[in-house]
Amino acid sequence: MVKWSDDILKELHKEEVSGIPLKVYSNRPQTLTETLEESARRFPDKEVFITDTTTITYREFQKRVNNVAYQLQHRFNLKKGDRIGILLVNSVEFAICAYAAAQLGAIGVILNTKLKAKELQYMLENSGARVIMTNPQWWGHIESIRDAIPCEAFFVTGETVPEGTLPFSELDSQEAPIMVSAEVKEHDPIFIMYTSGTTGLPKGAVMTHFNFVHTILNYVNCLELKDTDRTLIAIPLFTISGLAAQLATFIYLGASCVLMPQYDKREMLRLVEEKQVTHIMGSPTVYMMALAEADYQSFDWRSMRRIVYGGSPMPTDVIETLKKWLPQVVLTNAYGLTETTSPTTLLPMEYQLSRKETVGIAVPNGECRIVDPDTGKDCPPGETGELVVRGPFVIPGYWRNEDATQKSFRNGWFHTGDMASMDEEGFIVIQDRIKDMINRGGDKIFSAEVENVLYQHPKILEAAIVGVPDPVYGEAVKAVVVCRKGHSMTVEELLDYLKPRLAKYKVPKYIEFTDQLPRNPGGKVVKHLLRTI
Known part of the structure; x- marks a missing residue:
């Protein structure tokens, strides 16, 4: 079996979580708030966010997070466990809301900006969100359902806000007299993200600080990320990859995030060159669309050192084209789901070309099995079955949906619904969704x-x-x-x-x-x- 380096594996030990023995990182932060505090202490004047119009340092970011947390706590009486709806484009405001929720011990309900009013209504009702943060362009959806949802206050970004709403700047700009603190533990929930199922109602995946911290450490260790790295967040922050694999991971590092409000292939090509980006993540389509531009090679991507892809198979010719254009870059295939807080497997760098047809091997603290979907018995190497996974990154279950939780989470293993095969060395090939x-x-x-x-x-x-x-x-x-x-x-x-x-x-x-x-x-x-x- 292929394994991760001894330097990574020696950081792990066995720990029982809800009666399940898991491999966990020994020296780990307890909460997402702790990761921000440490980076702000180490790099107060370093840029955490870079956009086309502004930059913000770690010191400024931490201050604005605390301002919002204080106002929500003292003015709107939000407390630990309350839910905060976040319906925002990729922006500093999104990050502030996510980390303010974490600091309060509240739960951020991460909402897809492409959804329509009725879809949002179900999620806000199901989660019981007390307040919602949104951009002006989505307000029409919220306004049409405001009498049917439990939200008590509506905050909108921008200088002029619609009648019946409050400007986000009221939370953001008023300086808090104290640092907000809450009794938050690592197994407390931090976010709810609704899965994009094709049948039935969406399920609210409940993620904990514990899940997020182990995802962060897997990415940092396996991708050999550094505090000098700079990521371009071109995919939505309301996806688990944008939120966990990029935003939370790079804030933990004390590194920098270049924010794109929405994906645009030429903007991506330009921003990597202009902002000296070293890391990017996206679905194969993100790269295929960029490489389809006739002049893509005219953009200087020599700063880039790590390209991560996942979500669907990457065509071989795209991998070969990227390596020919950017020979210095390490290409990493990543496979994961919302329920696994992003990565379940990663492709080690030494196999980036020789095993490019695979999604790699289980992350250092993860376990993967291939089982017969009918009997639950393990399949022999090379045979196709359902991929089931276990690890500290696997969420505890779905929000207010015990039936769905019991169906997908059995005996400590999450049943992914993906058909896959695994060879004797531990490399996994995803074949299809069971339903597909x-x-x-x-x-x-x-x-x-x-x-x-x-x-x-x-x-x-x-x-x-x-x-x-x-x-x-x-x-x-x-x-x-x-x-x-x-x-x-x-x-x-x-x-x-x-x-x-x-x-x-x-x-x-x-x-x-x-x-x-x-x-x-x-x-x-x-x-x-x-x-x-």
């Missing part, structure tokens, strides 16, 4: 296998494979394809390409060409939207 696996008359078809063949075609930019109803076989294979700019192809041309490369039953019965694939904010393709014929 196609069963064509008893033949099991994993979409990733067919998608990988499609991605090798020089005219194809993006592709997705889904199962659609079939009167004879139960399910049939459908391909949805996006061609590269300036290229087109016919169904017959694509079939001629696929037939020599795939078993007959894997060749798509239906092929659809489109301008873009529907994606969620984390960059994953929303496949249920493609299952029409």
